[in-house]
Amino acid sequence: MVAGRAAAGPGDPIAVPPFLTSTFVAGGAIGYGRESNPTWEAFEAAVGALEGGTAVAFGSGMAAIAAVVGLAGGGGVVVAPHNGYTGTRKLLAAEAMAGRLTDRLVDVTDTAGVLKAAAGAAVVIIESPTNPMMDLCDLDAVVAGLASMSSPPLLCVDNTFATPLLQRPLELGADLVVHSATKMLAGHSDLVMGVVVARQESLVSQVRSHRTLHGAVPGPMEAFLALRGLRTLPVRLERAQATARVLAGHLASHPSVECVRYPGFGAMVSFDVVGGAAAADLVCSSVRLAVHATSLGGVETLLERRNKYEGEETTPPGLIRLSVGLEHPDDLWADLAQALDHGS
Numbered sequence: 182m183v184a185g186r187a188a189a190g191p192g193d194p195i196a197v198p199p200f201l202t203s204t205f206v207a208g209g210a211i212g213y214g215r216e217s218n219p220t221w222e223a224f225e226a227a228v229g230a231l232e233g234g235t236a237v238a239f240g241s242g243m244a245a246i247a248a249v250v251g252l253a254g255g256g257g258v259v260v261a262p263h264n265g266y267t268g269t270r271k272l273l274a275a276e277a278m279a280g281r282l283t284d285r286l287v288d289v290t291d292t293a294g295v296l297k298a299a300a301g302a303a304v305v306i307i308e309s310p311t312n313p314m315m316d317l318c319d320l321d322a323v324v325a326g327l328a329s330m331s332s333p334p335l336l337c338v339d340n341t342f343a344t345p346l347l348q349r350p351l352e353l354g355a356d357l358v359v360h361s362a363t364k365m366l367a368g369h370s371d372l373v374m375g376v377v378v379a380r381q382e383s384l385v386s387q388v389r390s391h392r393t394l395h396g397a398v399p400g401p402m403e404a405f406l407a408l409r410g411l412r413t414l415p416v417r418l419e420r421a422q423a424t425a426r427v428l429a430g431h432l433a434s435h436p437s438v439e440c441v442r443y444p445g446f447g448a449m450v451s452f453d454v455v456g457g458a459a460a461a462d463l464v465c466s467s468v469r470l471a472v473h474a475t476s477l478g479g480v481e482t483l484l485e486r487r488n489k490y491e492g493e494e495t496t497p498p499g500l501i502r503l504s505v506g507l508e509h510p511d512d513l514w515a516d517l518a519q520a521l522d523h524g525s
């Protein structure tokens with residue numbers, strides 16, 4: 182059976198439908214809709230197959246990250262990127278403020294620094310590439326360094342930017358993977374969902390139990406749409422990635438662009454505009470095909486200046502994060518070029 186597809190007997194439906202039910206007749210595998218749902222399970226089977234582990238779906242990427250942070254236990258140390266996703270940093274800061282954990286922020290490009298912070302920690306969360314700075318972590322070196330510790334922390338990789346098609350952290354030796362399924366996995370800017378993937382049964386059951394006890398569950402309709410979106414991930418990523426490469430090249434030689442932050446793969450490109458915040462704001466308000474909006478990974482190209490948000494002090498004021506969608510690359514470049522001319 183193909184992961185995430187309904188049983189393929191004569192007359193069976195091809196698509197797993199959204200099981201819009203809160204409860205199930207007693208005596209079956211699932212009792213109540215906060216424990217599980219057949220539509221979540223289809224989505225989980227597909228993501229699990231892609232990442233090489235067992236997936237647990239959540240109501241948002243942050244709910245998934247909160248479940249991983251919960252593995253640290255009371256007072257544990259959690260390591261995270263100093264310039265990664267702002268929601269993760271804000272969650273850790275709030276939990277630290279409340280005395281529930283100690284957060285240590287690191288530069289993911291500095292393997293020695295990551296390993297130093299990881300000593301004695303309970304959980305290490307890595308993004309690679311980081312959002313929005315596009316920093317890369319040498320995951321192999323971090324995995325090897327952690328393995329040499331007497332009681333190594335759990336390593337969790339936020340794989341939202343890379344997707345399992347470009348990077349499979351569990352295969353590299355990570356213990357956990359998280360995604361904002363809101364982004365590339367679902368891919369259509371029409372839902373909010375998250376997922377945790379792990380191999381060790383004890384981790385899977387802790388994460389699942391966190392979801393049930395905290396009620397951090399996705400809706401069946403969201404899981405249905407996420408699975409539908411996931412089916413086209415390879416073709417969407419191929420197109421968006423090819424366009425991102427073209428745009429990164431054009432941006433790099435544009436006089437209004439100070440620097441391009443592009444790791445050479447994926448659908449995300451960040452670039453710093455000459456003239457800083459004011460010039461970058463003008464670029465964002467001048468696009469006509471791309472949309473000035475937060476979020477990423479959808480079929481439409483989105484862009485925004487990240488430093489305008491509280492907690493984004495590590496992001497340069499003129500940095501624009503561009504999520505490349507499926508529009509024609511020529512149309513997109515024409516749009517960005519006219520917007521950059523406004524900004525300069």
Ligand SMILES: *Cc1c(COP(=O)(O)O)cnc(C)c1O
Pocket residue numbers: 241242243244266268308312339341342360361362363364373374375
């Ligand atoms: C968006 C995002 C999240 C948070 O996910 P939500 O679905 O918005 O809760 C976490 N990590 C990264 C890298 C993200 O881009």
